Amino acid sequence: MSEHTSTQSFQEMLDESFVTLRSGEIVKSTVVSVSSNEVIVDLGYKSDGIITRSDFIDDASVDLTTLVKAGDEINVWVLRVNDGDGNVVCSKRKVDSQANLKNLEAAAADGTPLRGKVIDIVKGGLTVNIQGCRAFVPASQVSNRFIKELDEFKGKEFDFQILEFEQGRRLRVIAGRRDLAAKEAQDRHNEVFGKLVIGQYIEGTVSRIVEFGAFVDLGGVDGLIHVTELSWNRVRKVTDVLKIGDKVKAIIKDFDPAKGKISLSLKDEKDNPWAGILEKYPVDSIVEGTVVRFAQFGAFVHLEDGVDGLVHISQIADKRVEKPADELNIGDVISVKIVSIDLDNQKISLSKRAADAILNPPPVVDENFEEEVLVNVEEFIANEASDVEEVIAEEPVVEENVVEMGEAPVSEEPLDTDATIEIE
Numbered sequence: 001m002s003e004h005t006s007t008q009s010f011q012e013m014l015d016e017s018f019v020t021l022r023s024g025e026i027v028k029s030t031v032v033s034v035s036s037n038e039v040i041v042d043l044g045y046k047s048d049g050i051i052t053r054s055d056f057i058d059d060a061s062v063d064l065t066t067l068v069k070a071g072d073e074i075n076v077w078v079l080r081v082n083d084g085d086g087n088v089v090c091s092k093r094k095v096d097s098q099a100n101l102k103n104l105e106a107a108a109a110d111g112t113p114l115r116g117k118v119i120d121i122v123k124g125g126l127t128v129n130i131q132g133c134r135a136f137v138p139a140s141q142v143s144n145r146f147i148k149e150l151d152e153f154k155g156k157e158f159d160f161q162i163l164e165f166e167q168g169r170r171l172r173v174i175a176g177r178r179d180l181a182a183k184e185a186q187d188r189h190n191e192v193f194g195k196l197v198i199g200q201y202i203e204g205t206v207s208r209i210v211e212f213g214a215f216v217d218l219g220g221v222d223g224l225i226h227v228t229e230l231s232w233n234r235v236r237k238v239t240d241v242l243k244i245g246d247k248v249k250a251i252i253k254d255f256d257p258a259k260g261k262i263s264l265s266l267k268d269e270k271d272n273p274w275a276g277i278l279e280k281y282p283v284d285s286i287v288e289g290t291v292v293r294f295a296q297f298g299a300f301v302h303l304e305d306g307v308d309g310l311v312h313i314s315q316i317a318d319k320r321v322e323k324p325a326d327e328l329n330i331g332d333v334i335s336v337k338i339v340s341i342d343l344d345n346q347k348i349s350l351s352k353r354a355a356d357a358i359l360n361p362p363p364v365v366d367e368n369f370e371e372e373v374l375v376n377v378e379e380f381i382a383n384e385a386s387d388v389e390e391v392i393a394e395e396p397v398v399e400e401n402v403v404e405m406g407e408a409p410v411s412e413e414p415l416d417t418d419a420t421i422e423i424e
Contacts, residue, residue, distance in 0.1 A: 021045055021081050021088060026095055031072045034065050039092075041076060047086050049076060055091035058132055093132060100131035104173060108165035113180055116160045118153045126153060130160060133173055141176025144185060188220030193257045202264070206246040214242045216250060216264060223262035225250060232267055232306030241266075273306035274346055281338050281348065286355050291332045299324040301336055301350055309348035311336060318353050335359055 021027065021043065029041035029049055039051040056064060068074065076090035077098075083089045107114050116130035118137075126137040137160065142150060164174035196202075204216035204223065213226040225248075230241045242248070250264035269275075281287060281303065289301035289309065298312040316327050328334070336350040337358070 021078050023078055023080060025078045026075055027078060029074055029076050031068050031070050033070055034068055036064060039064060039068060043088060045088060047088050049088040049090040051076060051090045051092055055093055057093060097132050100133055101167060103131055104133060104162050105165050108162040111161055113159040113161055115157060117157045118155060121150050121154055126150060128160060128175060130175060135173035135175040137175050141178045144178050144182035189260060192218055192221040196252055196255050198252050198254060200252050201249050202252055203249050206242050206244050206248060209238050209244060214238050216248055223264045225264045225266060229265035229267055232271060232273055273304060278341060283338050283340060285338050286335055286358060288333055288335055291328050291330055291334060294324045299328050309350040311350045311352050315351035315353050
């Protein structure tokens, strides 16, 4: 046998030892090396396969060295047997995509949830990556409750159900998680309510503020702190005490698993100003307070932090009062009498009118003095009447022949015109 024949036979034998590759085939390979931009694999062929980053994974932010290492076996899709430099161009992502399409098709049929990542917010919903395939999630399928802003979901991972799957000239995948979210919420509900104990403290984050209070996220279940439970002092606006995102440690006041309601409070009982209130403000005692607000039916008076009392409009003054503001001003410091205390409802009834009557009593009239004056007046009148009678009795008797006043006597003698009057 000639040397040429032997050499040719050896080359042929060597070529026969390599596998035959065709574009579109899926081949098992072994990772030779990994860099930040590509993966080199041994295909059992005379040339190694090259997998670029974009052909290995859809997420450009992932470090390839964290996904595979030398010696790992992976299936690859042969894109081109020769790239012009003698290299075989391969794709792992296409293999995964084919396998994932089968998984999505099966999940659409049996309802199996698949993990996906929200990659974008689009008109009417979300775009998610589910096992390398893009799927659309309508806004109505994002959650089991209304979501106004979808931005909070971007970049997060959730389980999704495949609602529609159509593989034709163009792949169409519709996913959703409304039913899954409802189940997750129920699971969280059962977990949270199973640990609740009235009187214990629980930590949470303020998630929503409304006019009547603040909702606190306790781990997927919300509890409510009513505005009256924010402080022992009167709170006008919830935002004066809390804001969204605040971490709070609240007391569990009550809860109802059937209705899914949890009542919370920030009022620590050791700071309760109503403790010992009966000793501090005994009924019928008189105390000072500050007028803080008006109502149609009266005025509220601040006695101390967390303790206000009501002066009913009928107890403001010892006269008819149309409006509390007609007699009082906000900020006035007034004296009031403690009329009654309702500990259960934390209410104190006050009276300014009663306090004024005690502190500023009207002048006292001596009844004996009035009787003496009356007796003296009667005696005076009686004496005067007696004197008048005596005067009348002592008047002289006028004779009948006396000429009445105003009538001069007529002389019958003639007048003496020559008479003179002598003056001494």
